[in-house]
Amino acid sequence: MKCRKCTNRAAINMRQHKLALCPEHFIEWVQQQTERFIKKYRMFTRDDRVLVAVSGGKDSLALWDILLALGYQADGLYIGLGIDGGIDYSAESHRCVQKFVEERGDGLTLHVVDVEVLYGASIPEAARSVARGRGKPCSVCGLTKRHIMNRVARDEGYDVLATGHNLDDEAATLFGNTLQWAVGYLRRQGPVLPASAQGLARKVKPLFRFYEREMAAYALLRGIEYIYDECPYAAGATSIRHKELLNELEISSPGAKLQFYLHFLQAREQYGIFQPQDSTVELHTCPTCGQPTTNPEQCSFCRTWERVREQMTKRPTAKATNP
Ligand code: Q46
Ligand code: ZN
Ligand code: ZN
Numbered sequence: 001m002k003c004r005k006c007t008n009r010a011a012i013n014m015r016q017h018k019l020a021l022c023p024e025h026f027i028e029w030v031q032q033q034t035e036r037f038i039k040k041y042r043m044f045t046r047d048d049r050v051l052v053a054v055s056g057g058k059d060s061l062a063l064w065d066i067l068l069a070l071g072y073q074a075d076g077l078y079i080g081l082g083i084d085g086g087i088d089y090s091a092e093s094h095r096c097v098q099k100f101v102e103e104r105g106d107g108l109t110l111h112v113v114d115v116e117v118l119y120g121a122s123i124p125e126a127a128r129s130v131a132r133g134r135g136k137p138c139s140v141c142g143l144t145k146r147h148i149m150n151r152v153a154r155d156e157g158y159d160v161l162a163t164g165h166n167l168d169d170e171a172a173t174l175f176g177n178t179l180q181w182a183v184g185y186l187r188r189q190g191p192v193l194p195a196s197a198q199g200l201a202r203k204v205k206p207l208f209r210f211y212e213r214e215m216a217a218y219a220l221l222r223g224i225e226y227i228y229d230e231c232p233y234a235a236g237a238t239s240i241r242h243k244e245l246l247n248e249l250e251i252s253s254p255g256a257k258l259q260f261y262l263h264f265l266q267a268r269e270q271y272g273i274f275q276p277q278d279s280t281v282e283l284h285t286c287p288t289c290g291q292p293t294t295n296p297e298q299c300s301f302c303r304t305w306e307r308v309r310e311q312m313t314k315r316p317t318a319k320a321t322n323p
Contacts (some may be wrong), residue, residue: 012217020084023221025227028217034066034206041191041206047153048159050074051111051201053149054100056093058219058226059164063207065222068104074162076101077152079145080114082122085232093227094285100224111156113148121308129311130304140304143277147301150291153201168212171257172242174264186274190265193276199285200292261301 001010003022010020021029037043044050052069054060054076067074078097083089094112101110116122121129123144127137153161170189177185193203207215219226234240249256268274283292286299293299298306 005189010177011221012214013240014211015213016211016250016258027216027221030210030214030320031066031069033209035070037209038204038206041204043162043192043206044072044160046072047238048073049157050160051149051153051156051158052076052162053145053164054097054110055164056096057164058224058291059166059207059212059215061096061164061224061226062215062222063162063164064100065217065224067206068108070109074157075109075111077111077113077149079148080112080116081145082114082116083124083233084230087229087232089227089229090231092229093252096225096227111152113152115144117147119144119305119308121312125312126305126308130307138233140308141233143301143304147289147291147299148199150199152291154199154291158201161201161203163203163205164207164215166207166210166215167257167261168243168246169239171210171246171261172239173260174240175242175246183274185298187235187276189274190268190276200283208261209256223261 001013001020002008003010003020005025008022008024011023012026012046013020019029032099041186042223045212050072051058052064052067052074054064054103057077062075063312078094080094084091097110101108102295116125119126123137123141125134126144127140130140131137134235149161152158170191174186176182177189191205191208195202246257246260264274283294284296285291286295286297288295288298291299291301295303
């Protein structure tokens with residue numbers, strides 16, 4: 001198959017767009033499309049300082065690469081979670097991020113926050129001590145990552161926080177939330193989440209219209225080394241099953257995923273349903289960390305980590321092991 005724009009062989013065929021492109025034109029297309037989405041959804045401008053949350057995976061590193069190629073002021077934030085999982089997950093993901101930074105030379109800023117160094121326990125240890133070994137550490141992990149991202153964005157004066165969520169992630173989340181009619185979550189879903197209170201960073205997802213395979217192809221063609229493995233705790237997650245279901249649908253109806261997500265955004269705009277702003281929620285300032293919270297007292301992050309520290313001091317030798 002030939003590239004739509006030149007006579008070279010196509011590297012990727014995107015059935016949903018009826019578009020096949022060679023490596024050079026595919027890279028150009030991804031970057032131009034990202035620029036278009038950033039403008040269309042008013043995510044940020046070249047005057048804004050953007051903090052990109054990089055996990056070491058293909059999407060976040062591709063996002064950072066694209067923003068740099070487009071000339072945006074983009075710095076990175078890597079959060080070390082202390083997850084091993086038999087594959088050195090955190091160490092390996094950190095290595096990929098570090099390699100990305102080194103390859104691009106001086107002038108790139110990467111903030112690194114190591115959860116264990118800063119708060120005294122890795123994510124699996126923290127989860128074990130508060131949940132007594134039951135369940136996955138994902139809720140503690142999500143809570144901690146959100147807190148750190150927000151804190152770094154606020155303390156370092158960034159205008160916006162960008163994450164590498166792609167269409168497959170967003171469509172699967174939307175699918176899960178719709179199955180549950182989880183109105184609260186549906187209100188909070190979208191490519192742009194405005195800063196809802198003083199001290200809460202504005203969040204954007206510039207890759208939300210790209211399929212996962214497009215991002216994998218982009219990372220590969222740009223020579224970005226990324227961690228292939230998912231976090232070991234992601235196995236068995238409902239969102240993975242939802243992704244599989246949507247992929248099955250996509251095979252028989254190319255573009256189904258994209259339409260599902262775009263029609264949700266359109267319905268929100270046209271009919272005013274699931275509007276992101278919920279003015280009925282009153283926010284307070286956490287007396288410990290100063291971040292906005294719906295709790296009248298301490299925020300859930302501070303309460304959780306206080307409990308973790310209590311448990312860790314009670315059982316100083318009970319150092320939890322990773323899965
Ligand atoms: S929440 Fe759970 Fe992820 Fe944290 S513990 Fe791993 S799977 S990384 S997005
Ligand atoms: Zn071409
Ligand atoms: Zn707090």
